[in-house]
Amino acid sequence: KEKGAATGIRQEIDQNGRPVTRVVKKGVKDFSFGRTLGEGSYSTVLAATDRQTLREYAIKVLDKRHIIKEKKVKYVNIEKDTLNRLTEHPGIVRLYYTFQDERSLYFVLDLASGGELLGFLKKMTSFDVECTRFYGAQILDAIDYMHSRGVIHRDLKPENVLLDDQMHIKITDFGTAKILDPKKTNGTGSGDPLEGMETERAQSFVGTAEYVSPELLTDKNACKASDLWAFGCIIYQLLAGRPPFKAANEYQTFQKIVGLEYAFPDGFPSLAKDLVERLLVLDPITRLPIEHIKSHPFFDGIVWGKGLWKQKAPRLKAYV
Numbered sequence: 001k002e003k004g005a006a007t008g009i010r011q012e013i014d015q016n017g018r019p020v021t022r023v024v025k026k027g028v029k030d031f032s033f034g035r036t037l038g039e040g041s042y043s044t045v046l047a048a049t050d051r052q053t054l055r056e057y058a059i060k061v062l063d064k065r066h067i068i069k070e071k072k073v074k075y076v077n078i079e080k081d082t083l084n085r086l087t088e089h090p091g092i093v094r095l096y097y098t099f100q101d102e103r104s105l106y107f108v109l110d111l112a113s114g115g116e117l118l119g120f121l122k123k124m125t126s127f128d129v130e131c132t133r134f135y136g137a138q139i140l141d142a143i144d145y146m147h148s149r150g151v152i153h154r155d156l157k158p159e160n161v162l163l164d165d166q167m168h169i170k171i172t173d174f175g176t177a178k179i180l181d182p183k184k185t186n187g188t189g190s191g192d193p194l195e196g197m198e199t200e201r202a203q204s205f206v207g208t209a210e211y212v213s214p215e216l217l218t219d220k221n222a223c224k225a226s227d228l229w230a231f232g233c234i235i236y237q238l239l240a241g242r243p244p245f246k247a248a249n250e251y252q253t254f255q256k257i258v259g260l261e262y263a264f265p266d267g268f269p270s271l272a273k274d275l276v277e278r279l280l281v282l283d284p285i286t287r288l289p290i291e292h293i294k295s296h297p298f299f300d301g302i303v304w305g306k307g308l309w310k311q312k313a314p315r316l317k318a319y320v
C-alpha cells in the first residue's frame, strides 16, 4: 500500500519558499460515512469513503463515554496495540490510523467488502473440500503470523473471519486478544503451544461458547493452542455446516466441550476428520501444532506463504 494512501500527505511551500511535506491526520470531516457494517459490544463499524482520495475504508467508531462507563478502556488499548503489531499480513484487517473528536474514537481500517465468512457459510449450508482447504489454509497462515508476533486471538470464529473483494480472508475483532509478554516468550514466537498460559492471574475473558477451548473452561487459561482448538471447530463447521459443540444453552455447550462430546456427520471427508480429531483434543500440549497442521495430508497441494494470497479464491461450492 503506497505511503500516501492512509494518512494525509500534503506538499506545501513554507515561508521561505521551500517545498515542505506535511503529514496531516485526517478527521471525521475528511470522510463521507456510509452504511453500518457491524455492531460490536461497544462500537459500530461503518463503511466510509475518503473524500479526497475516494478510497473506501471501514471506520470503527467507539463512544468514549460508554467505554469509560463500561470500563472497556483496557480492551480498546489492547485492540489498538494488537492491530498495530499485525500490520504486515494480508489475512489480518489493517489499522491505518486513529483519530478522535470530543465524543468518539475512530479506527480507520481495511474494508472487507465481502463481509463475514459466516454469511457465505449460511448461504451455502456447507463448503466443499476444496473451499475448506483454501479458506482453512488462509486462516491458519494468519494465525501463524499472529502467534509469531506474540498475539493470541482468543475469539476466532466464522463471524470474525471477513472476506475482501478478492474473496480472500481478513481476520478481525482483536478487542479480546492477548499480547504475550516478550520477556516471557522464547523470543522466536513459535514453538511452545502453551505459551501464554498465565500462572498468577486468573483469566477473566471467555470467548464465544461454541469455540471456547477446554483449557479456558477448566483452568481459566488461554494459550496459543487455544486458537488451534477454535481452528479445528471452524474446519469442522465449514464442512458440516454447523459447529461441533452446540447445545441449547452455553452451560450445556461447555459441558460438551470439556467432555469432548461431538461426532462427525456421515460422509464427513476422512482426511478432514483425521485433522479435526488431532485438533479437538482436550490437552493443549498434544494438540497438533501449526507446523504439523500445515503438513497434514488434508492440506496437500497448498503452497504456504505469499503464493497462498496471490492465487484466485475457489468458487464457493457446497459439500453435498
Ligand SMILES: C[C@@H](Nc1nc2c(c3cc(-c4cn[nH]c4)ccc13)C(=O)N=C/C2=C\CC1CC1)C(C)(C)C
Binding pocket: 037, 038, 039, 040, 041, 044, 045, 058, 060, 079, 093, 107, 109, 110, 111, 112, 113, 114, 115, 116, 159, 160, 162, 172, 173, 174
Ligand atoms: C466482526 C465485526 N464485523 C465487521 N468488522 C469489520 C468489517 C466488517 C465488514 C462487514 C461487511 C462488509 N461488507 N458487508 C459487510 C461486516 C462486518 C464487519 C470491515 O470491513 N473492516 C473492519 C472490521 C472490524 C475491525 C475491527 C478490528 C477493529 C464486528 C461485528 C465486531 C463489528
